[in-house]
Amino acid sequence: MKRTKVVDALQSTDFGNEILVKGWVRSHRSSKAVDFIALNDGSTIKNIQIVVDPSTIEADKLKSITTGACIGVVGTLVESQGAGQTSEVQSKEIEIYGLCPNDYPMQKKGQSFEYMRQYAHMRLRTNTFGAVMRIRHNMAIAVHKYFHEHGFYYFHTPLITASDAEGAGEMFQVTTLDLDRVAKEGKVEYSKDFFGKKTNLTVSGQLEGELGATALGAIYTFGPTFRAENSNTPRHLAEFWMIEPEVAFMDKDELMDLEEDFIKYCVRWALDNCKDDLEFLNKMIDKNLLNTLENVIKEDFVRLPYTEGIEILKKAAEMVISSNSQSQAGDGSCFRA
Numbered sequence: 001m002k003r004t005k006v007v008d009a010l011q012s013t014d015f016g017n018e019i020l021v022k023g024w025v026r027s028h029r030s031s032k033a034v035d036f037i038a039l040n041d042g043s044t045i046k047n048i049q050i051v052v053d054p055s056t057i058e059a060d061k062l063k064s065i066t067t068g069a070c071i072g073v074v075g076t077l078v079e080s081q082g083a084g085q086t087s088e089v090q091s092k093e094i095e096i097y098g099l100c101p102n103d104y105p106m107q108k109k110g111q112s113f114e115y116m117r118q119y120a121h122m123r124l125r126t127n128t129f130g131a132v133m134r135i136r137h138n139m140a141i142a143v144h145k146y147f148h149e150h151g152f153y154y155f156h157t158p159l160i161t162a163s164d165a166e167g168a169g170e171m172f173q174v175t176t177l178d179l180d181r182v183a184k185e186g187k188v189e190y191s192k193d194f195f196g197k198k199t200n201l202t203v204s205g206q207l208e209g210e211l212g213a214t215a216l217g218a219i220y221t222f223g224p225t226f227r228a229e230n231s232n233t234p235r236h237l238a239e240f241w242m243i244e245p246e247v248a249f250m251d252k253d254e255l256m257d258l259e260e261d262f263i264k265y266c267v268r269w270a271l272d273n274c275k276d277d278l279e280f281l282n283k284m285i286d287k288n289l290l291n292t293l294e295n296v297i298k299e300d301f302v303r304l305p306y307t308e309g310i311e312i313l314k315k316a317a318e319m320v321i322s323s324n325s326q327s328q329a330g331d332g333s334c335f336r337a
Helices: 006-011 059-063 113-117 127-149 179-185 206-216 252-273 275-284 289-298 306-329
Strands: 018-030 035-040 048-052 070-079 087-098 199-201 218-226 239-247
Touching: 006 018, 006 048, 006 087, 018 087, 035 070, 048 070, 059 087, 127 218, 127 252, 127 275, 206 218, 206 239, 239 252, 252 275, 252 289, 275 289
Parallel strands: 048 087
Antiparallel strands: 018 035, 018 070, 035 048, 070 087, 218 239
């Protein structure tokens, strides 16, 4: 039997049909008369409820199905009687693909980001990271769709390069040289390296993108970028994905029009295609998330001269410094701007 994804089963109204769903157990509640298993396969943040008659399955087998276990269920799709769900599956047969130990770290209870970081290989199974990954997927779709519809060509730029597009010198070096031997000899002969010269991971595809724009008219790059900035803050990443459009024959006003239209397009795409995931994040992570995204679409972007923007930043910085100075004045600590 062909597998039905959970997202499709939840949206289906073909009640009475027999289906096969597969996934990982989010929770298992037992009683004398009936068991309820919440199953999720990653296709949606929502779980589908599996209703199990204990008399139809071996007791030890049913008991072994704990949170995190991987199972397949053949059963009848029926309209759910419970609140908050449209359909459920009345189990006829359960196959266990993989059991899960009692110390499985991603239990039903909520976990902090600090806790999840200790189990980076498992955190994708949490609602939060699952939602982020599905939204990230949709954002990539929106990026390609927008630029394709506006006549841009997707331009692939090298990840290994000898150029420093940003000129900051903070780049990750790529080499095949024996570093232990280099340390002993005290010098580096890049002529003996793989490319015969010093090479690094790219900090930007801008240089190559500009060349592409002078040949194809309008291009965009969208790929991984690497920065060796030793800044341990939430706003600095060693690796991230960057979008860089490059266009010939476009003035600054047209460029600002493009930027605003692109951002609003992507936000609108997220609101239209990631409703369940955004509602979860709005409830659990940031209660102003949906309002913020909707305002991005509704409001026109403010446009101002560069010098005026610098003055706004200076005033904001002065306010922060003043606020910090006042907050620390009472405890005898020393504040340094």
